[in-house]
Amino acid sequence: MAKIANKQVICEVLMEAARTDKDVVALCSDSRGSGSFTPFADKSPEQFVETGIAEQNLVSISAGLAKCGKKPYAVSPACFLSTRSYEQTKVDVAYSDTNVKLIGISGGISYGALGMSHHSAQDIAAMSAIPNMRVYLPSDRLQTECLTRELLKDKKPAYIRVGRNAVEDVYEEGSMPFEMDKASVITEGLDVAIIACGEMVKPSVEAAELLKKQGISTTVVDMYCLKPLDRETIVKVALNVKAVITVEEHSPFGGLGAMVSQVVSGECPRKVLNMSLPDEPVITGNSKEVFDYYGLNAEGIAKKAAEAIS
Structure with a gap:
């Protein structure tokens, strides 16, 4: 890899x-x-x-x-x-x-x-x-x-x-499911959907593996296209799960979480929980240290997803 x-x-x-x-x-x-x-x-x-x-x-x-x-x-x-x-x-x-x-x-x-x-x-x-x-x-x-x-x-x-x-790598070489302005559905499940973008996609995939061990079926979506937003995929995955988690390396305002919440609330009401950086200057440290501190890692995402459907 x-x-x-x-x-x-x-x-x-x-x-x-x-x-x-x-x-x-x-x-x-x-x-x-x-x-x-x-x-x-x-x-x-x-x-x-x-x-x-x-x-x-x-x-x-x-x-x-x-x-x-x-x-x-x-x-x-x-x-x-x-x-x-x-x-x-x-x-x-x-x-x-x-x-x-x-x-x-x-x-x-x-x-x-x-x-x-x-x-x-x-x-x-x-x-x-x-x-x-x-x-x-x-x-x-x-x-x-x-x-x-x-x-x-x-x-x-x-x-x-x-x-x-x-x-x-999130994907395997030679099997990249890329379509312009279309989100990639990496895994499909019926309990919870995790929609992530950028560097938060990899820990979201890892979180799905942890959730699988707990008997929780997870859909993971790589929303690399924030605008235009793939509303069709958001609605499709939200309709099949109990709750949606968004994960982003961004402020809680105006990013992926806000966009997904707007779509879901208007077209297929479900519980939506946003995981993001806090509305404050973040702690000092490298990327991993910061992500770990705020729970933006596989363990933190899995915990939030499990709580969302409990």
Whole structure:
């Protein structure tokens, strides 16, 4: 099983595309190292733009390049990309309908000990609120590769959030059940449904294994597409279970939990419990330490799911 960072996969796919498509351009805000884009800059220097620590310029330049027929990928820490350049994202990218793909690296609490200034626990809510902006949180390298290849084919704006660290595979190589803007149902059960996104998918799958040992049948859904949201799959799985658990590396407001609750309450009322980061600056520590502290791990998710149907 491979274990690499999703941001590295994005770079590799874009490097491959850039060899034959000279319109593919990568832009970084002094983030080529942290974004794993140094190989792209070295291999295709004429298709790489370094803006320095200027996220607003990064987004506006990307929009300008898109209007010239280029296919820009703007790479910057999610904490800054989703806040400092919010107006440029809203106006220059989404409102102007430019073919800009925003890559938010080191998302969620990836920066760990650097604290709230470097955490992006609001980006799903912020980006989803912008009309004409798509939002994706892929869970592993295989899904990230599929998503990146699909995004190369269209000309619509999108925001993709990935973490900083290497992640374990959720799927098996050669059997990635990817469909654009369609959630992946990893396991099917009749007691409880766990709907997760990004790095929370892997512990959700592990939680399902723990629940199985307790005689609890679990559906696990990888909702990598936050916007457009796969409402059809949410309704389908919710109708077959007693309760729904959502798991996300995000604030409790405006993210996956809020979206799923809105769909379920309106179309197929069921109990919905949200597992997320708290509405406060999180503790200091690496990703695993933070997740463990707040119960965003296999054991914590399994416990919450068991309680939901007890």
